[in-house]
Amino acid sequence: MTVPATGIVHQLERAVEVVDTLFGYAGAGLMFVGESGELRYLVATDDAGRSLEGAQLHVGQGPCMSTYENDSAVTSFDVQTDPRWPKLAELLHPEVRAVAGVPVRLGGEPVGTLNVYQSAPYHWNESDVRTLQAYAHVIEQILTAAMAAEEKSALADQLQYALDYRVVIERAIGYLMGKHDLTAAQAFTGLRKKARDSRRRVSDLAAEVLAEGAGEPG
Amino acid sequence: MTHGAHFTHVVDRTLNALAEVLGADGAALMLIDDHDRPRAVGGTDADGRRLELAQERSGSGPSIESLARDEDVLINDLYAERPSGFPGVAAQTYGVRAVLSVPLRADDRVIGSLDFYDRVSHEWQPAEVRAGGRLAELMVMVLKALAHKSPFSGQS
Known part of the structure; x- marks a missing residue:
C-alpha cells in the first residue's frame, strides 16, 4: 500500500x-530542514507566523534557525526589537512579536523546530519552555511512529535526509569555524548560501569542503 | 528493537510528554483488546502501571467508566467512597489520588482511555479537561501510526 505524505x-x-488552541498562542508552526539545508515550514497556523520562515531565510538568521543550529530552546521577548537579529524586523509580519522555538529531534538529532509566537511582547518563563519541549516530544513520537509505518513517504525521506547528513554538515561547519574564525551560525549561513548559489545540496558541498580540508597540508 | 519493544518505547515516551504538557504527575493508557476487554498498556511510572492493572483486574475504575460511557470521568480523590472515588482501586495504587480519564476515539469508536493522574487530591478544572481531550487526540495519532493504519492510509 502506498501511503501519501499528506497523511x-x-x-x-x-x-x-492543538498546540495553538491548547496554549492560546497567536500562532504555531513546525519547520523541518530540507535538502537545501534550509528550515522550511511544513505546517503553520497562519500567514503572520509564516513570515518567520521567509524573513529568516532572507537574512540567514533568527530564533527558529538558532533553535535548530544550537539544538536548544530559544526565546525572544520581542523579535521585532531583539538585538540578536536586527535585520529581521523589517521582513516580519508586525503581529509576530514574542517568539519561542524548541528543537524537534529524531534519534536524538534535531530535524526541525516547533515554534510559537504571540502578538505582544512576552517574557517566556521556564514553564512555558518546558511545556513546549514536552509538546515537541509528542510530535517526535508521532514522527517516530510514522517513520516506522511508512519509510518511503516524502516526509520520511526529508527527515531521513536531515538525519543522514547532519553529521557531515556539522563537521564541515566545525572545519569552517576553525579555518576562518567564524561562529557556528556564520559558518552554516555561508555554507547554505554557497550551496544555494551553486545549486548544490548543502550536504554535497559540506562533503566537498571536508574533502578539500583533508587534502590541505597539515 | 522488536515491534513490541518499539511500541512500548513510543507509547511510554508519548505518555511522559502528554503528562508534562498537561502538568499532571503521570499518565497511563488502557486499550480495548480484540475481545473487547480493557487491557493495561502502559504508564509513565510504576504508580500509573499499577493504576491500569488494578482497573483491568477489578473491572472497575475511572478508566473503565470512561470506556463504558464514552465520556470524560473526573475523580478528585480516588480514595473517596463510591460514587465519587474508587477505594478498591486506590488501595492497589498507593500514590494516585486525582484521576482524569479521557476516552480515546478512532474511526468513531472508543478504542481505549487515557488517564492523567496527580498524587494529591484536587478538583479538575474545565481547562484541564478540555486539554486532556485534545491530548487524547494526539495519543490516538501515535497509536494509529504504530498500528500502520490510517492516518497514513486511505488518503490517496
Whole structure:
C-alpha cells in the first residue's frame, strides 16, 4: 500500500493546531530542514507566523534557525526589537512579536523546530519552555511512529535526509569555524548560501569542503 | 528493537510528554483488546502501571467508566467512597489520588482511555479537561501510526 505524505502532514497540521488552541498562542508552526539545508515550514497556523520562515531565510538568521543550529530552546521577548537579529524586523509580519522555538529531534538529532509566537511582547518563563519541549516530544513520537509505518513517504525521506547528513554538515561547519574564525551560525549561513548559489545540496558541498580540508597540508 | 519493544518505547515516551504538557504527575493508557476487554498498556511510572492493572483486574475504575460511557470521568480523590472515588482501586495504587480519564476515539469508536493522574487530591478544572481531550487526540495519532493504519492510509 502506498501511503501519501499528506497523511502524516495532515496529522502534524492537526497536532500544531492543538498546540495553538491548547496554549492560546497567536500562532504555531513546525519547520523541518530540507535538502537545501534550509528550515522550511511544513505546517503553520497562519500567514503572520509564516513570515518567520521567509524573513529568516532572507537574512540567514533568527530564533527558529538558532533553535535548530544550537539544538536548544530559544526565546525572544520581542523579535521585532531583539538585538540578536536586527535585520529581521523589517521582513516580519508586525503581529509576530514574542517568539519561542524548541528543537524537534529524531534519534536524538534535531530535524526541525516547533515554534510559537504571540502578538505582544512576552517574557517566556521556564514553564512555558518546558511545556513546549514536552509538546515537541509528542510530535517526535508521532514522527517516530510514522517513520516506522511508512519509510518511503516524502516526509520520511526529508527527515531521513536531515538525519543522514547532519553529521557531515556539522563537521564541515566545525572545519569552517576553525579555518576562518567564524561562529557556528556564520559558518552554516555561508555554507547554505554557497550551496544555494551553486545549486548544490548543502550536504554535497559540506562533503566537498571536508574533502578539500583533508587534502590541505597539515 | 522488536515491534513490541518499539511500541512500548513510543507509547511510554508519548505518555511522559502528554503528562508534562498537561502538568499532571503521570499518565497511563488502557486499550480495548480484540475481545473487547480493557487491557493495561502502559504508564509513565510504576504508580500509573499499577493504576491500569488494578482497573483491568477489578473491572472497575475511572478508566473503565470512561470506556463504558464514552465520556470524560473526573475523580478528585480516588480514595473517596463510591460514587465519587474508587477505594478498591486506590488501595492497589498507593500514590494516585486525582484521576482524569479521557476516552480515546478512532474511526468513531472508543478504542481505549487515557488517564492523567496527580498524587494529591484536587478538583479538575474545565481547562484541564478540555486539554486532556485534545491530548487524547494526539495519543490516538501515535497509536494509529504504530498500528500502520490510517492516518497514513486511505488518503490517496
